[in-house]
Amino acid sequence: MNRDNLILIFRFLLLLFLQAFLLNNINFFGFINPNLYLLFIIVYRLDGNPTLLIVLGFVMGLLLDLLTQGSGGQTIAALTISFLRPYIIRFSFGVNYDVPMGMIKGSLLTQRLLYLSLMVVIHNLVLCSVIYFSFDNTITILKNTLFTSLFTFILIYISLGLFKNK
Amino acid sequence: MRQLINALLKYKNTLLYLGLLIISLIFLNHRSFYHQSIFSRTGLALSSKFNRTVQNVSSYLDLAYTNEKLIAENVKLKALELMHFTEQTPKDRTIDSFPFKVLGARIIKNSYNLARNYLIIDQGYTDGIETEMGVISSDGVVGIVNQVTAEFSSVISILHRDLKINAGFKKNGAYGSLSWQGKHPKRMKLNDVSTLNPVMVGDTIVTGGMSDYFPYGIPIGKVFSFQKPELEGYYDIDIELFSNLTQKDFVYILKNIKKDQLNQLKNESR
Known part of the structure; x- marks a missing residue:
């Protein structure tokens, strides 16, 4: 249990700094920055305490906003996706999910892909909506959500593969 | 009591989420001027709708008194008109070149007990109100228009410490x-x-x-x-x-028709 906590803290800090200082400066095609820190929320233990995850998600988003001079969109997006995660899991893996070690083993590929893409798309949708915060920019919000989600999804999928090999 | 605690425990994640969401909205409000202005505009629209309903009721009950006041003001204006006709001095003959247009409005929310007071009136940009217009009442200055929605405007009262x-x-x-x-x-x-x-x-x-x-x-x-x-x-x-700002119902908004010219002149002379 202690070792798990250490890994959790290490993963939290690593993803936070990676996101704040490297990934937020990519500006692929001028506006696409992958939100890899979502990996922290995605690979959080499925049987872990959901209350703790909400607090961690909030702190993660808040620190990210403070480090990158963001307006507060990451805070709300990370908080919301942490809160919604149990519902998304139930939706994608079925009612009686029983995979303590997360999604790495023992679930269908389609279920995993559904879970991943739902997490990524909802997160980016919330993020873009908060940042633009206006009905006049609906097209921009959807466009940004689409491209950022695609990029984030690819990056997260690759990272998951790396973790699995280790 | 026990049921209450059980219910709280059952919904603790939702409650925690809502609490943290409010904190992040406050954070957002403090950090971004764009979001701040949207929040305050939404707040203005909501509170003005509510206040208008309240004011509708109370102004109906006040009709007799309002009539008396309007008559008094009419008498005063009549006197001025007569004076204007009789005197005909060059200083009084400026009505044609008078650069202000007058619009009427009703106050639906008035505060005077804070350090920075605001009023809300029932006219918005669809009625031709813009920000930075002067607002007067029958017997004095009331304030300056600060923010405008479609149907309402908020006015910085002269009872505002920074004005x-x-x-x-x-x-x-x-x-x-x-x-x-x-x-x-x-x-x-x-x-x-x-x-x-x-x-x-x-x-x-x-x-x-x-x-x-x-x-x-x-x-x-x-x-x-x-x-x-x-x-x-x-x-x-x-x-x-002269005016008692704690009991005002109607105000007049002054639209400066020649403001564009004034601004142009100011920019050029800068």
Whole structure:
């Protein structure tokens, strides 16, 4: 249990700094920055305490906003996706999910892909909506959500593969 | 009690989420001017709708009194009109070139007990209201339009500690800036009047024509007391307002038609 906590803290800090200082400066095609820190929320233990995850998600988003001079969109997006995660899991893996070690083993590929893409798309949708915060920019919000989600999804999928090999 | 605690425990994640969401919205509100303005505009729209309903009821009950006041004001205007016809001095014949258009509005929310007071009126940009228009009442200055939605506007009251209005003496035109100290809704202070000018208790204070918001000569109040410094310098003058801002129903909004020209001139001379 202690070792798990250490890994959790290490993963939290690593993803936070990676996101704040490297990934937020990519500006692929001028506006696409992958939100890899979502990996922290995605690979959080499925049987872990959901209350703790909400607090961690909030702190993660808040620190990210403070480090990158963001307006507060990451805070709300990370908080919301942490809160919604149990519902998304139930939706994608079925009612009686029983995979303590997360999604790495023992679930269908389609279920995993559904879970991943739902997490990524909802997160980016919330993020873009908060940042633009206006009905006049609906097209921009959807466009940004689409491209950022695609990029984030690819990056997260690759990272998951790396973790699995280790 | 136990059921209450059980219910709280059952929904603890949702409650925690909502609590943290409120914190992040406050954070967002503090960090981004864009979101701040959207929040305050939404708040204005909501609160004005609510206040209008309340005001509708209370203004219906006040109809008799309002009628009396309107008649009184009509009498005053009639007198002015007659004066205008009889005198015909060049100074009074400026109505054609008068650069302000007058619009009427009803106050639906009025505050006067805070340090920074605002009013809400029932006219918005669909009625031609814009920000930075002057607002007066039948007997004095009320404030300046601050924010506008489709149907409502909020007005910075002159009872606002950060607002300064150009005002001067009716008798000789000596001017200074009028500000509110935040204590009594009928007392204001006139600063920056040089001691070169004579001042008497009871002198009338009117708006100065230096600002774009108000035309020259709207009566504001009279000198209540003043202190002269020992050496040369500026007076410390207390003003008593003519109008009682704690009981106002109708206001007039002054639209400065020639504001574009004024702004252009200001930009060019800069």
